[in-house]
Amino acid sequence: MELSFQTVMSQVMLGLNNGVFYAILSLGLAVIFGLLNIVNFVHGALYMLGAYVALLGYTMLGPLLGKPDFHLNYWAALIVAPLVVGLLGVGVERTMLRRLRKFDHLYGLLLTFGLALIIQGVFTNYFNVSGDAYEAKPEALNGAVNLGFMMFPKYRLWVIAISLLVCFATWFVIERTKLGSYLRAGTENPELVKAFGVNVPLMITLTYGYGVALAAFAGVLAAPIYSVSPVMGSEMIITVFAVVVIGGMGSIMGSIVTGLLLGMVEGFTKVVYAPASSTVIFLIMVIVLLVKPAGLFGRES
């Protein structure tokens, strides 16, 4: 396939589309790693859970409540799913992760790995592994827009726009506001921040909740594009880890920019040598870590 302007631009758009998913998921991981020093392996499973909240809210919630005509619509799911998953995250942090804080962060990784297996296993038991369609895509987002070089589905444009908005809003809050400065200070010197009268444990809990809510949000965004399946997260998580590591663990802007960039790199690989498209990110990761040990945007310690 020759690389015409049209091809390049189309692939840039598709790459961006994949990239925003990486960005929003790796952003959540970066926030959690930055504050809790935990490699949150369960992130992929919570992304899947977000998609399922949307799906089940649409298909099963009504009958469950005795009102068969009730469907949780897409817009409501965008709010409800992150809330549900965020609350679950709060529970996990309160009951389990908190108890591991004084141990090697290896244990946090292993615990969340176990949680991921549990969630994925439960859903595999009750739902179709080959995936179910989420039919609640809003009318307004149906159809495609002519971008000049390609017809691009409206829904994907919306995904790109809202994801970028959420990513940069998160970045702004953490890097540019007082709340964010407490968060950052809380990671480096919890005692000092406590002295300012800030409830540090609560702050940590809420941060974890927010991080996983981001994953659920991405899950809802993904539901109308991909099949909603119990394994959708486990396929994603390893790649997203690589994104976080390349960006520099804990770096907010790093994870956003790297997510977008790698989405595009992957997109181009699909054109040049498609079989390597799921491996190319790991190759980049090895190279980056050898040249820049702390990742592209990480600080050397």
Added chain:
Amino acid sequence: MNRYVWILLFVLGLVAPFVVYPVFMMKLLCFALFALAFNLLLGYTGLLSFGHAAFFGGASYITGHLIRNSGLTPELGILGGTLFAALLGYLVGSLAIRRQGIYFAMVTLALAQIVYFIALKAPFTGGEDGLQGIPRGFLFGLIDLNRVHVVGGKPLALNLYYFVFAVFCLGFWIIYRTIHSPFGQVLKGLRENEPRAVSLGYKVDRFKLMAFVISSAIAGLAGATKALVFQLASLTDVSWHTSGEVVLMTLLGGVGTVLGPLAGAFTVVTLQSELTSVGAWITVIIGGIFVICVLLFRRGFVGELGRLLKRSL
């Protein structure tokens, strides 16, 4: 540790095929050896490799290829696979030891993913069907590893079993010796306090790399033997799930104990084999074990037992 415990374990190993299904027992020995090799790094050097499947599975492919397509005898095939794993370990190790902690784990994971990709694409690996139908052949050209003895009406592959048991004992002995050697003492030191080990004049990178190579070679030995037992090498063996499984085995049994990986491998392999009728619940059960283990007994079975008995096992 008590000599009688060793003798008991050895005798158990000898009579096992008459009690337990031999193929199951051989799988167990292979995974136990794999976990032992992994534990040399995690437990005795303090390095978490998240890509050890690359050595296990890589050796398994090379051994399969050598025996099936180059007509080598089984012991030479296994030797070839082990050497390959050692070489691969040297390459991966030299890159990974330049980083620490979670980055170390991530570099090993990334390199293992690349090995996975090669295993998928290389012409001799059979893609996702795997390298099938590896002949077991004649050990040293003399002993037929396919020979089946019928005992009490049951066909038992005893030649193969005792060969695998011997390989296991050899691997176990190498690991045990390494842990309890002057070299092992330095490894423990750098696990405990790396800067201090440096300030005492130890070139820690060399020690780490050597430990990495020994660990990957023994992981390779385990994978190579497994290829002979199952007569196949498959993508599962090089996938990151297998890397995760060996972490689970080690953690469950007890990181940094000699017998822990054995106990952990025993538990996980038994669960996998006994729970084949519960469908996806197996994932839930294994996940649950992870969680309980991390929350309640981080030292693992053997580690907790050792604490109760106040001795290192």
Added chain:
Amino acid sequence: MKTSFTRATLLLAALVGTSGMAAAPTEKISDGVVKIGVLTDMSGPYSTLGGKGTQVAVEMAVKDFGGTVLGKPIRVIGADHQNKADIASAKAGEWFDNEKVDMITGLLNSGCALAVQKVAGDKHRITMNTGAASTDLTNKASTPYSIHYVYDTYALGKVTGQAVVQTGGKSWFFITADYAFGQSLEGNTTKFVTALGGKVVGSVRHPLATADFSSYLLQAQSSGAQIIGLANAGTDTTNAIKQAREFGIGQKGQKLVGLLIFDTDIKSLGLNVAQGMQFTSGFYWDRDDASRAFAKKFFAIHKAMPTMDQAGAYSATMNYLKAIKAVGTDDPDAVMAKLKAMDISDFFAVHGKIRVDGRMVHDMYLMEVKKPSESKGEWDLLRIVKTVPGDEAFMPLSESTSPLVKK
């Protein structure tokens, strides 16, 4: 671990001097029971189209047969091979050696199927594969004890490829899963497409379990090919179809063709998305009265209509038991000889015949997905466009590389 330790020591004593294979069984039914093992993917990506449903079908067959054969009981056991060849091979070996399993069916996933078929061949036990697609199973990997019952990549590629070219789909672009199964499907289809004067203008190989197909679809679109052939399976196929619809690909001029699709995939896509697609299947529940009757009974238990794998497992079990009854023993050699001599005609197969290489040859069907307006029920998804006789659909013996075929 099921035997006690004392028994083990006795066995150890008995070991002295014993060697070689066991003597041929003197009784008609070895061990006084016929055991059928269902070894398949019960939790992974293929569990919807096989999985528990396959075991349900086998249990139904045993019940319908009467629960006993030659006066001895029939037992069914099931296990999940988790799509891992080593687990499959170990489980099969254990079943044969310890559980005295006589026949294994199911075996979705070619890697597992090849491994189990090898173990079974070495131990002289029967496998009746209803799930895997690889043509290797009846070629270089075939054994005197292996049967490939439902479909393979050759038949899928041939039936679909020829039908599409004959109706004008001359130029093809393949979106292929980058593994042996996908490549074999693409290769087989290409052969028949080019033989009829069609041409392949391009192809792209994607990694297994790809979430986003839009890049590949766009490449297919700009290739200008009339037909976009999906040489993949499961989630990969459904995602590709869904996203094609999203980008408006496959509606004007270009047409999407799936090479391996199960009813359950169409169910998960919905008719809205899948309508008009063509593919090949070895079975459809709504084919005739016999198939409908079976499907109704199956649905009552499993809450889903049978796929070709599940229906095939019923048929395989039933015919295996019939063969035992006919020859009066469960001796594998005698049963295999009978199975290869029988005519297999039931709700599943029409004019079925098991060839010397283990290939069960039966009619295959070119299916088309109905429009939503044509569907009269939840499972009213497909129509049979064309019935292709088995001898035309499957690889002829003359092309076979099976060691069992004398040339």
Added chain:
Amino acid sequence: MPQYILETRKLSKEFKGFMAVSGLDLQVEQGHIHALIGPNGAGKTTVFNLLTKFLTPTTGTILFKGIDVTREKPADIAMRGVIRSFQISAVFPNLTPLENVRLALQRATGTSYHFWKSDHCLHALEGQAMALLESVGLAEFSGEITGELAYGRKRALEIATTLALEPELMLLDEPTQGMGVEDVEKITALVKKASANRTILMIEHNLKVVATLADRITVLQRGAILAEGTYAEVSQDPRVLEAYMGSAHA
């Protein structure tokens, strides 16, 4: 002209625009106990890290016995006989004190890469290790778990481990930090004892210890030398009094 065992010339270290150490010319005389003092953030520990190569200097050279060692690696420096301690106790917590010391003694045996040998061959070192533990008063604790020892004993163990390597130059980073009066006296005596036939460069906050032990004192401020001399000279220096001692003496 006195003989310098260690010398730095225009040694500087910059962290992202901040000069932690700038143009340091430090001379340590053979056989001295040389103290490095200064207020928090003066760059003392950074100097140690530069001398032992845990950090790479931005500019400048380091000479050990007249040889340029600026580009060498941490382990190389240690091999030359420069052994350091750390600000927080540097022990191997899950090994016994005996094993801690033995690990240091082991290096000289040249068997450290021998993974095929039994560690029984290390038993030969145990007499020597016990003697060292004895000398720091830890003989009765030789079989305990080091991590469970009291803080002062850990510091003592650290000195024993360091001594095991027969260093020509010992670098001690705040050996008495966080100790009670009694422990401070013990450690002071220990350092004095250890100083026989060797040179010691120490960072120390406790001026009483410095006054007792140091032959020569260098006062650092903002990464540069503020004053240098004997305790008597330095303590009379008005700049030092102003910057540092005024408050400390009060």
